[in-house]
Amino acid sequence: MADANLALQALLDAKVPAASRWTATDIPNSDAIAIEISNSHISMLEEAAVGLAAKGINPIDTGAIDLPLGELAPLINEVRREVLYGRGLVLLRGLPVDRLDTNEMALVFWGIGLRLGRAVSQSVMGERLGHVVNVTDVDRHARAYRNRSELAPHSDPGDMLSFLCLRPALEGGVNRFVSSLTVFDEIRTRRPDLLAHLVHGFHYHRFGEEGPGEEPITPHRIPVFSFRDGLISGRYVPEYVQIAADEDPSIVLTDSQVEALDLLHATTNRADLTLDFTMGPGEMVLANNFTVFHARTEFTDSPEHRRHLLRLWLAAEPTRPVVPETRQYPDEPGIPPQPGLTPSFASRYDLT
Numbered sequence: 001m002a003d004a005n006l007a008l009q010a011l012l013d014a015k016v017p018a019a020s021r022w023t024a025t026d027i028p029n030s031d032a033i034a035i036e037i038s039n040s041h042i043s044m045l046e047e048a049a050v051g052l053a054a055k056g057i058n059p060i061d062t063g064a065i066d067l068p069l070g071e072l073a074p075l076i077n078e079v080r081r082e083v084l085y086g087r088g089l090v091l092l093r094g095l096p097v098d099r100l101d102t103n104e105m106a107l108v109f110w111g112i113g114l115r116l117g118r119a120v121s122q123s124v125m126g127e128r129l130g131h132v133v134n135v136t137d138v139d140r141h142a143r144a145y146r147n148r149s150e151l152a153p154h155s156d157p158g159d160m161l162s163f164l165c166l167r168p169a170l171e172g173g174v175n176r177f178v179s180s181l182t183v184f185d186e187i188r189t190r191r192p193d194l195l196a197h198l199v200h201g202f203h204y205h206r207f208g209e210e211g212p213g214e215e216p217i218t219p220h221r222i223p224v225f226s227f228r229d230g231l232i233s234g235r236y237v238p239e240y241v242q243i244a245a246d247e248d249p250s251i252v253l254t255d256s257q258v259e260a261l262d263l264l265h266a267t268t269n270r271a272d273l274t275l276d277f278t279m280g281p282g283e284m285v286l287a288n289n290f291t292v293f294h295a296r297t298e299f300t301d302s303p304e305h306r307r308h309l310l311r312l313w314l315a316a317e318p319t320r321p322v323v324p325e326t327r328q329y330p331d332e333p334g335i336p337p338q339p340g341l342t343p344s345f346a347s348r349y350d351l352t
Contacts, residue, residue, distance in 0.1 A: 007323075008199045010227045011184075012192060019086045020181045020291045023273050030091050030277040035075065037094035042108070044070030046096055049107035059110035060119070060128055067111030076115045079286060083116070083160055084316055088288030089177055089275075097166055097282040102308075109164045109284070109310050116286070117314030120158050124209045126337025130311035132163065134301055148301065153178055153268035153293035154237045158313035158333040159320050161294065162286045165279035169307035172299035175285070178274045180234030180293045183267045184225050197260035198224035203251055204240040204328050209335050209343060217244045217251070220325055224264065229321040233290040238265065240328070268293055279309070290320055 027033055048067050052059075057066075069076060079090050092112075097105055110129055113119055119128040134148040148169075153176060155161075163175075187195050201221035210216050224236045241261070245251045253261070267273070279285060287294055301307045315333040329335055335343075 004196075004200055007223070007227065008196050011195070011199055011225055011232065012188065014227050014230075014232050016181045016185050016232060020088055020179060021185055022087055022179050023182060024271065024275065027087070027089070027275045030275070033087065033089050033275075034091045034093050035079065037072065037075070037092055039094075039096075041070075041072045041075065042094070042096065044068050045072055045108055045111050046100065046104075049100065049104045049111065052107050053101070053104040057107075059107045062107065062110065064111075064114045067107060067114065069111065069115065072112075073115070076112055080116050083286045083288050084320075088179065088291035090286045092284040092286070093282065095164065095282040095284055102166060105164065105166060106310060109162075109312070112284070113162060113312045113314060116162070116312075117158075117160055117316045120313050120315050120334030121337050122311065122313050123335050123343035124338040124341040125343065126339075128312075130313075132309035132311050133306055134299075148172075148299050148307075150298040151296045152238045152265065153295040154239075155180065155235050155289045155293055156313055157328065157335065158289055159316035160286060160312075160314040161289050162284060162312040162314065163279065164284040164310040165281055166308040166310065167306065168278060168280060169299035169301045170305055172297050173307055174276055174278050174297040176269075176274050176276050176295035176297075177285075177287060178268050178270075178293050178295075179291060180225075180236070180268075181232055181291050182273055183264070183293070184232060184234060186267050186270075186273070187263060191260075191263060194256070194260040194263055195225070197257045198264060199226070201325065202241045202253075202257075202261075203244045203248070204237065205243040205247060206328065207240065207243070207343070209329070209338070209341075211330070211336055211338065214330070217248050218328060222328060223323065223325055226323045226326055228323050231290075231321060233320065233322050233326065234293065235290065235322075235326045236264070236293065237328075268295075290322065 082090050122130045201223035204218045204222050226233050245253050
C-alpha cells in the first residue's frame, strides 16, 4: 500500500510537458500535424525499394544501407523528435502508393521505420511488419487489428506506433487520437480520488498470446498512468481489462473502479480533446504509445475492396523509461512469437 501511495503522490505532483498536453483546439484537424513529402525527397528511397522488390527481397531482411533516405533523412529525424519528445503525433503525406505496389510500399515504409526505432513483434505470429486487414471471414474471433469492429482508445506495446494507409475502407474506419497526458491531467484535476484506481491499475487478459507456462491473465496489475525518471506514461487496453474480469471470477471490479474506468473512457472520447480523421492512401501516421491513445471506428469492406494498412510497433533507442508493471508480456517491447499460433481469442464478448 505504501508503494501505491507513493506512486499516486508522484503523479499528483508531476508536471505534464506543455507540448504533450494538447487538445482539439491545438490540433483541430489532421492538417495541423501533417507534413508533405515531395517526390524529390523520396526519390532515392523509392528507387531502392523498387530495385529490392524486383529481386524478391523481404523488407525485414534489409537494413538502412539498403534503403537510403537521401534528402528525406533530415525530415525523418525531425519527425522522430516530435513523436518522442513533442506532441507525440505526426502525419506524413505524399508516400507514393499511386506509383508503387504493395511490396514496394512495404520496403519504403520499412526504410522509414528503420530510422525511427527497432521494429518488434506485433503478435504470436512474430510479424515485425504487420498488415492490418480484416480477416473475420476466415476467423470470426480474430484479434482487434485483424477484424473490422470499433476499437476504443488504447495503446500498444513499444514506444511508437506507425500506420501507412494503402487502401481505406469502403465506409468507416475513422481514426481517433487523444493525448493520454491530457486525459491524465483532466482526471487529476477533476477526480483525483478516481485517479488512484487508474494508477493502481488492472489485470490484463493476454488474449491467447501468453507464453508456455504463463498465465492467461497477468498476475500483476498494469497501471493506466505511471511515473518514472520524471516522465508520465499512459498504457491502456480496455478490452483486455474487461475480458480479464469476465474470464476470472476472482477479479471483481468495485463500483469505484468501474466509475474510474467509465470516466477514463468518457475523457478519452471527449470531442474537445480528440482528433478524428480518416487516413487516405499514401498517408502515414506516427504516434507515441506512452503519450497518445488511438482508436478506430467500425468499418465496412469486402473481399474485392479490403481496407489495408501497414503497421510497425517500434522500440526507441534508448527506450522510454517506464515502471516494470506496464509490461503485459515478460519480453516486451512486443509480443513474443510462438510458431504455429495466430492472434485469436474467443470470449463471451465475441459470441454475443
